[in-house]
Amino acid sequence: MASNEMKLLGAWPSPFVLRARIALNIKSVEYEFMEENVLVTKSDLLLKSNPVYKKIPVLIHGERPICESLIIVQYVDEVWASGPAILPSDPYDRAVARFWAVYLDDKWFPSLTAILMSDGEEAKKTALEQAIQGLDLLEEAFTKCSKGQNFFGGDKIGYLDIALGSFLGWVRVIQIMANVSLIDESKTPNLFKWAQDFSGHDAVKDVLPETDKLVEFSKFLVAKVKGSGTK
Amino acid sequence: MAEELNVLRTWSSPWGLRVVYALKMKGLEYETILEDLKNKSDLLLEHNPVYKKIPVLVHNGKPICESLVILEYIDDTWKQCPLLPQDPYERAMARFWAKFGDDKLLPSIRSGFYTRGKEQEEGVATAIGNLKFIEKLLKGKKFFGGDTIGYLDLAFGWMANVISIMEEIAEIKLIDAETFPLISAWINNFSTHPMIKDLWPPRDRMIEKYKAIREPYLRKEA
Numbered sequence: 001m002a003s004n005e006m007k008l009l010g011a012w013p014s015p016f017v018l019r020a021r022i023a024l025n026i027k028s029v030e031y032e033f034m035e036e037n038v039l040v041t042k043s044d045l046l047l048k049s050n051p052v053y054k055k056i057p058v059l060i061h062g063e064r065p066i067c068e069s070l071i072i073v074q075y076v077d078e079v080w081a082s083g084p085a086i087l088p089s090d091p092y093d094r095a096v097a098r099f100w101a102v103y104l105d106d107k108w109f110p111s112l113t114a115i116l117m118s119d120g121e122e123a124k125k126t127a128l129e130q131a132i133q134g135l136d137l138l139e140e141a142f143t144k145c146s147k148g149q150n151f152f153g154g155d156k157i158g159y160l161d162i163a164l165g166s167f168l169g170w171v172r173v174i175q176i177m178a179n180v181s182l183i184d185e186s187k188t189p190n191l192f193k194w195a196q197d198f199s200g201h202d203a204v205k206d207v208l209p210e211t212d213k214l215v216e217f218s219k220f221l222v223a224k225v226k227g228s229g230t231k
Numbered sequence: 232m233a234e235e236l237n238v239l240r241t242w243s244s245p246w247g248l249r250v251v252y253a254l255k256m257k258g259l260e261y262e263t264i265l266e267d268l269k270n271k272s273d274l275l276l277e278h279n280p281v282y283k284k285i286p287v288l289v290h291n292g293k294p295i296c297e298s299l300v301i302l303e304y305i306d307d308t309w310k311q312c313p314l315l316p317q318d319p320y321e322r323a324m325a326r327f328w329a330k331f332g333d334d335k336l337l338p339s340i341r342s343g344f345y346t347r348g349k350e351q352e353e354g355v356a357t358a359i360g361n362l363k364f365i366e367k368l369l370k371g372k373k374f375f376g377g378d379t380i381g382y383l384d385l386a387f388g389w390m391a392n393v394i395s396i397m398e399e400i401a402e403i404k405l406i407d408a409e410t411f412p413l414i415s416a417w418i419n420n421f422s423t424h425p426m427i428k429d430l431w432p433p434r435d436r437m438i439e440k441y442k443a444i445r446e447p448y449l450r451k452e453a
Binding site: 052067068074075078079091092094095098099103 | 281299301303304319320322327330331364
């Protein structure tokens with residue numbers, strides 16, 4: 001493999017893979033997308049490239065694998081430093097973006113998936129409340145980060161846009177499947193508008209999975225997870 | 232302008248130590264504000280409303296939360312004595328392993344600490360498997376950062392700080408000098424480093440603290 005060849009091991013439904021794809025698109029980097037059917041089997045290349053977690057996404061740059069979606073996004077930003085910046089330039093703004101991205105992965109996304117996956121109405125209700133509280137925090141964060149412009153990154157999409165925006169497909173799925181409103185035009189008007197702007201962005205629109213395809217996939221996923229009795 | 236740096240932390244938290252060690256490495260003056268986590272200050276609640284946790288770095292009145300985010304902020308703001316490597320791939324690796332330490336290695340070590348019997352054996356085995364990844368990282372190096380302490384050394388500081396205490400209390404062996412010669416040497420080099428040892432929490436207090444933390448888990452099992 002040439003030292004500058006790029007491969008991305010991923011799967012179309014994964015929001016984490018989507019982050020890597022958007023970052024690569026922003027920098028206009030060409031890469032080979034290798035679809036993994038991780039629910040069925042993991043390829044030898046995946047197991048070799050990510051022996052620690054055996055998960056997608058994995059970016060393989062030349063011979064070297066980089067794992068974990070947010071780490072991949074930062075790597076892409078740093079290697080293609082001459083392209084449009086993904087992380088803000090100001091250290092404090094960078095810290096704020098990083099803080100919220102960590103919050104999304106550690107706290108918010110688990111409550112989002114719990115709306116679909118947890119057993120019993122009480123558990124789902126609690127998960128929903130937590131997810132909505134998180135969105136209220138993000139609505140407030142948007143005002144501070146965007147500084148009056150369309151995205152968390154200002155006039156262009158940046159790190160936190162990618163971190164949160166990658167979950168939009170799943171937000172829509174959960175709104176449909178659980179019959180709830182998450183990003184609500186009246187309650188979180190900034191996020192509502194932002195979601196539309198993000199989804200229509202050139203770096204995003206061709207890689208964002210279609211909602212109805214994701215709904216079908218989610219039915220399969222829920223059945224598999226609940227059927228096997230494991231989380 | 233004179234920089235005002237405050238660190239909200241506790242006397243023992245390894246996450247708080249990450250921050251003060253980073254500031255020391257950069258030669259920066261700061262004030263420690265010690266928090267009692269059973270009685271959190273208004274300042275902490277104001278500066279970290281999302282998690283209400285330490286550490287928080289307050290720089291000229293602006294709070295930054297989450298210890299690894301704080302390390303990156305410190306490195307972005309003050310360019311002397313870089314904590315992260317310059318090369319993007321090496322930076323990605325440092326970030327990856329720091330996260331592995333927090334997300335996988337520490338929980339596996341805790342699972343050996345908070346349990347007994349078969350569950351403890353399994354926890355210890357998992358932890359040792361995870362430690363083998365870390366041992367490989369130190370090949371040919373004194374510190375994870377190379378010749379000097381860097382981001383990953385600070386991220387792994389909790390290993391030097393806490394593992395031997397857990398081993399003593401729970402009567403388990405995780406870092407055996409024969410199986411893990413490099414980690415063993417690193418623990419010694421790190422904990423005796425002049426920048427590090429002055430802020431090292433006293434061992435007897437740590438033992439008391441961790442015994443108390445372990446108590447309720449053992450009572451649950453009985």
